[in-house]
Amino acid sequence: MEKRIAECINILGRFCGKRDVENLLVSELKNKYQLEQADVMVLFGGSIMCGGDVLATAMKNNVAKKYVIVGGAGHTTEALRIKVHEKFPDIITDGLTEAEIFESYIQYRYRLHADLLECNSTNCGNNITYLLDLLRKNNIAFHSIILAQDATMQHRMEAGMRKYVTDARIINFATYQANVVANNGQLYYENDILGMWDMERYVSLLMGEIPRLSDDADGYGPNGKNYIAHVEIPLEVKMAFAELKATYGNMVREANPLYA
Template sequence: MNKSTEENLNILSTFCGKRDIAVLEKNQLQKNYSIDQADVLVLFGGSIISGGDVMAKAMKNNLAKKYIIVGGYGHTTDGLRKEIQKHLPNALPVDQLSEAELFNEYLKLLYGFQADYLETKSTNCGNNITYLLELLKNEAIPFSSIILIQDAAMQLRMDATLRKFAADATIINYAAYKATIQSDAGKLIYTENIKGMWPINRYISLLMGEIPRLTDDKHGYGPNGSGYLAHVDIPKDVSRAFLELKQAFPDAVRVANPAFSSADMNG
């Protein structure tokens, strides 16, 4: 028997929005990884604006030795710029700032924090990682443990991308938010109030676009496809949810925008 649309969307949301620790606190790192601090924490600019609040909490709790924001310009940038203007009306001209710079301004003006390093050239999940690793190498920053904060729709793919290029690292995922969807009088709505959250149709498109990318076949981004990612297992309930959602939303799967691709990566 088919599940409801909201049940299927929540299955995809939980699968993509990976969190390896319950909260951003040192006791969680100690409990799960036997460390008090990660070597590096990274916020990716593809996140909605609440990712900045999540990073600020991690910084307040001293969860890492180095803090980095990664993000140039991609398919999420315009949305972030609008949110920055909404929450920081006196910020610098947003059209001139990369995602990393926008988030850094947000941290400085709201929390008095700033990242140790910014990466401002990347355009997609793939070179988010390769440029991050290049920065770590160029700055001689050693790391064996790394916390990743990305938009929940793209968190699992970020993890799989880093696993391809830094297989020996301990990767600790903490998606920037946890969203659940419910039906209210036949309309899909969010259960929670999340700052800067995507319009629901946009979020559905992002979620549904991830499953073909993560599927390790000739059409996906895994080793049996484009080779951008390490292998990801797609549970049966996730595959079933995706197929049922394709019937409900046949045009919702987000395709990669070639404007943000690079020689060996896509969005």
């Protein structure tokens, strides 16, 4: 039973946590997209702490011309504040937005700075619209953009971008890849991931994504709330979600109007 639950969680995790390249390296961008660099890379502040390491590594690898961190205060912000400060007490996170936290993080650990911060958005929808406004205000045009978000929300972030941008290459790179395994009746992460959600929260976030990604009356697609472009959800994902809902029915994260 637990092995099947772990398998279902991983099916949702792979679907939600898209990565279009294995690593953020210039060589991989060249091989797959014939790009020397992406025009822009964006880290979204809904990510867990390891997103800062992903951004710093990308900056060191020179994969983009401009680097942006996006995120005001939303449903994941307080958890990020607590975890970053607990791990790195010299980083004072109280009252900071997600973008400011990650900027402090990469400055503290890597002596790096993003080119731009967007500190007012509160959800995946205005993460995108405020980002696009910021790029326009700073006269940054782009034909290619790397999106790095928490693995639970990566697919929705891409769908949000596709709603507004149809003439640019969107490259997904979820900030982590978690593999859940079952052992002695318990669920565990196979690999250590800095700042990772506890299992219950991870499952809740993943399960909350499937109704949001759905293109029906209750979903976020064009036939619903029209927050995102159409997403095709494979049957395997729908079946895994249904099985998890039978086990964790009360754990589907409900939308908060402020931080949907």
